[in-house]
Amino acid sequence: MKVLLTGAGGFLGRCVAHSLLEAGVDDLRLHFRGAPPGNLLDALRRRHPDARIEASAANLLYACDLPALVNGVECIVHAAAGMRGSAADMFANTVVGTRNLLDAAAVEGVRRVVMVGSFSVYRTEGLARGAVHDESVPIEAVGIEKGAYAHAKTRQEHLLAEYRARFGFETVVLRPGVIYGPGGGAFSSRVGIRAMGLFFSLGRGAELPLTYVENCADAVARATLHGVDGRAYNVVDDDLPSCGQYLRGYQARVGRLRVLPVPYWLFLLGARCLVRYHRVSKGQLPAVFTPYVVRSMYRPLRHSNAALKALGWRQRVPTQAGLARTFQALSGTPP
Amino acid sequence: MRVGIVGCGKIADGHAEQLRAIGRAQLVAACDREPLMAEQFSQRWGGLAQYADMAEMVLAERLDVVHVATPPDSHVALACSALEMGCHVFVEKPFAMDGAGARRIIDCANAVGRKVGVNYLYNFETPALELGRLLADGDLGEVVHVETCYGYNLAGDYGIAVMSDPAHWVHRLPGKLFHNVIDHVLAKVVPMLAEPVVVWADARRMRPASGDAVVDAMPDELRLLLRDRDGRTVSVMVGSHARPIGHAMKVYGTRDTVELDYAARTLVRSARQDQPSAVGRLFPAWVQAWRFARCGMRNLGAFGRHEFHYFQCMRVLLDRFYDAIEGRGDDPVPQAEILRVAAIIDGIVDALAPRP
Numbered sequence: 001m002k003v004l005l006t007g008a009g010g011f012l013g014r015c016v017a018h019s020l021l022e023a024g025v026d027d028l029r030l031h032f033r034g035a036p037p038g039n040l041l042d043a044l045r046r047r048h049p050d051a052r053i054e055a056s057a058a059n060l061l062y063a064c065d066l067p068a069l070v071n072g073v074e075c076i077v078h079a080a081a082g083m084r085g086s087a088a089d090m091f092a093n094t095v096v097g098t099r100n101l102l103d104a105a106a107v108e109g110v111r112r113v114v115m116v117g118s119f120s121v122y123r124t125e126g127l128a129r130g131a132v133h134d135e136s137v138p139i140e141a142v143g144i145e146k147g148a149y150a151h152a153k154t155r156q157e158h159l160l161a162e163y164r165a166r167f168g169f170e171t172v173v174l175r176p177g178v179i180y181g182p183g184g185g186a187f188s189s190r191v192g193i194r195a196m197g198l199f200f201s202l203g204r205g206a207e208l209p210l211t212y213v214e215n216c217a218d219a220v221a222r223a224t225l226h227g228v229d230g231r232a233y234n235v236v237d238d239d240l241p242s243c244g245q246y247l248r249g250y251q252a253r254v255g256r257l258r259v260l261p262v263p264y265w266l267f268l269l270g271a272r273c274l275v276r277y278h279r280v281s282k283g284q285l286p287a288v289f290t291p292y293v294v295r296s297m298y299r300p301l302r303h304s305n306a307a308l309k310a311l312g313w314r315q316r317v318p319t320q321a322g323l324a325r326t327f328q329a330l331s332g333t334p335p
Numbered sequence: 336m337r338v339g340i341v342g343c344g345k346i347a348d349g350h351a352e353q354l355r356a357i358g359r360a361q362l363v364a365a366c367d368r369e370p371l372m373a374e375q376f377s378q379r380w381g382g383l384a385q386y387a388d389m390a391e392m393v394l395a396e397r398l399d400v401v402h403v404a405t406p407p408d409s410h411v412a413l414a415c416s417a418l419e420m421g422c423h424v425f426v427e428k429p430f431a432m433d434g435a436g437a438r439r440i441i442d443c444a445n446a447v448g449r450k451v452g453v454n455y456l457y458n459f460e461t462p463a464l465e466l467g468r469l470l471a472d473g474d475l476g477e478v479v480h481v482e483t484c485y486g487y488n489l490a491g492d493y494g495i496a497v498m499s500d501p502a503h504w505v506h507r508l509p510g511k512l513f514h515n516v517i518d519h520v521l522a523k524v525v526p527m528l529a530e531p532v533v534v535w536a537d538a539r540r541m542r543p544a545s546g547d548a549v550v551d552a553m554p555d556e557l558r559l560l561l562r563d564r565d566g567r568t569v570s571v572m573v574g575s576h577a578r579p580i581g582h583a584m585k586v587y588g589t590r591d592t593v594e595l596d597y598a599a600r601t602l603v604r605s606a607r608q609d610q611p612s613a614v615g616r617l618f619p620a621w622v623q624a625w626r627f628a629r630c631g632m633r634n635l636g637a638f639g640r641h642e643f644h645y646f647q648c649m650r651v652l653l654d655r656f657y658d659a660i661e662g663r664g665d666d667p668v669p670q671a672e673i674l675r676v677a678a679i680i681d682g683i684v685d686a687l688a689p690r691p
Contacts, residue, residue: 059500086345087379088372088376089492091375092372096371144379282355
């Protein structure tokens with residue numbers, strides 16, 4: 001089976017390439033927006049000398065480039081997405097790119113599409129404290145209240161569903177929580193944010209839905225080969241720490257921060273004030289935290305990876321080892 | 336007034352936000368050739384009507400004003416079309432690809448009796464308005480020379496988009512990267528210069544080669560020297576490598592010199608050594624510190640009055656543009672200045688063109 005992996009140069013994409021080959025994919029086309037990073041291709045070819053590995057450069061925003069990208073492909077693993085920039089940029093690079101890819105896939109007769117989605121698409125506002133967050137939680141209708149990234153990722157999922165209905169693709173969606181690892185960022189906004197020389201600790205006792213980048217990549221590969229058509233899978237590791245535990249680990253292994261703990265009730269109150277100020281001041285400060293965002297993302301929940309485990313996925317890098325490697329990389333000390 | 340925006344990219348959000356803030360007009364529709372982009376913009380701005388064709392939007396929504404926020408090579412056609420359909424038009428910079436295009440839009444606006452504006456926003460920053468008053472009152476005397484710098488962060492979101500995409504519209508501009516920002520620089524200095532203006536320009540690429548011919552053809556450092564009829568000069572640095580990314584201007588006059596930092600929103604008179612000997616060198620730093628402190632206090636006051644938005648200058652500019660539409664003021668950016676900016680850009684492009 002010839003598999004196309006989009007976004008192969010990204011933080012997750014590089015690991016997914018390795019995991020797909022480890023899982024037995026022997027004909028892999030890697031998509032990069034520009035040139036492949038560093039020695040990625042050489043490393044893959046050295047470790048998998050019997051596999052056919054191609055590199056293909058294309059900007060998913062240009063539909064005319066995509067027939068060649070998907071030509072001869074049976075399965076697409078779509079990991080490319082807009083992770084930064086303005087709301088419009090993120091939407092274009094996530095949703096318009098996906099639409100173009102799916103259009104080309106439909107014409108070329110691609111059978112299966114595996115998409116890397118996001119936890120941010122879930123409508124978690126109504127969950128009770130301590131409730132289990134699994135795949136039965138419905139996804140947002142639009143997602144705009146949760147910011148530009150959630151808006152784009154939500155639309156991307158709805159788009160995939162539309163194309164599945166129109167063209168009969170087999171589809172599988174992976175919804176990772178917070179992907180972390182060496183080369184990634186230090187803090188998810190679920191843990192907190194830095195501002196004015198302080199670190200505002202927001203998540204505190206809430207469970208942090210981490211997935212180590214290699215574990216997440218394994219999950220993508222597993223779902224590519226064995227995922228049930230039409231299903232979505234949450235991707236989180238076992239033994240998840242709380243946001244506060246992650247922060248304490250960071251402080252112990254990487255560096256001290258001037259931490260200001262923000263209790264949930266105060267955060268909610270602050271979000272209400274921020275929205276009010278945003279309105280009164282006609283946008284002088286952006287309403288990045290709204291009560292809806294706080295209730296959706298910062299309420300303590302438990303996270304389940306049971307569906308992924310039922311698929312045969314096992315966590316390769318234990319959470320303690322993943323955290324140790326990540327903190328070591330963040331501290332700049334050699335492994 | 337009923338307003339529609341054509342082009343639903345990043346800058347369209349700035350237009351929408353400031354339109355909402357001034358409360359003078361109702362944003363009712365959005366248009367983009369890419370329906371998904373019109374959809375996302377419409378959703379984020381409260382359910383606007385969505386179109387893929389500007390003429391259809393103007394007719395169906397009975398628009399009074401169209402904001403054009405598309406890539407620059409479409410400005411002339413879109414602006415003229417909207418003007419001919421009876422709309423006033425506010426155009427994102429660069430106004431047109433060249434002077435001839437700028438002239439076509441302005442001639443069209445004059446022929447149909449509609450207003451045309453351009454987003455030369457930095458002249459409407461609070462300290463820039465203060466500078467305008469100082470110049471008008473003669474506080475600086477005669478302008479002798481102007482220095483200005485404009486930084487361009489190639490490692491920022493926009494820079495990365497340009498650098499990673501040889502098909503990005505910035506590469507199609509005659510002046511490439513600089514064409515996208517140079518009118519911000521020129522719009523600030525043109526009112527201080529008398530015609531004709533002689534242009535000397537030098538551009539080069541300082542970053543390492545990427546291997547892509549289109550991307551590598553784009554210079555990232557530009558130096559300009561302008562000289563007007565009366566011998567006033569302007570030196571300009573547009574650069575991607577100096578840190579921190581700057582956006583400032585220093586105006587040297589026969590009576591006084593001032594320095595305007597657009598990023599920090601400060602305007603201070605330059606230090607003057609009024610006392611003799613070493614003592615004379617003791618005071619200026621304290622005098623300057625006091626002047627900056629006053630700027631800081633003024634900015635704090637503006638923040639308290641909700642007049643310190645990131646795009647505050649655009650808010651002022653749009654307010655004045657809508658005043659002009661309603662017959663309550665002149666064009667905030669005079670047509671003659673738009674044409675002079677375009678002519679100087681033509682001169683820069685010409686100066687930078689490869690010679691046989």
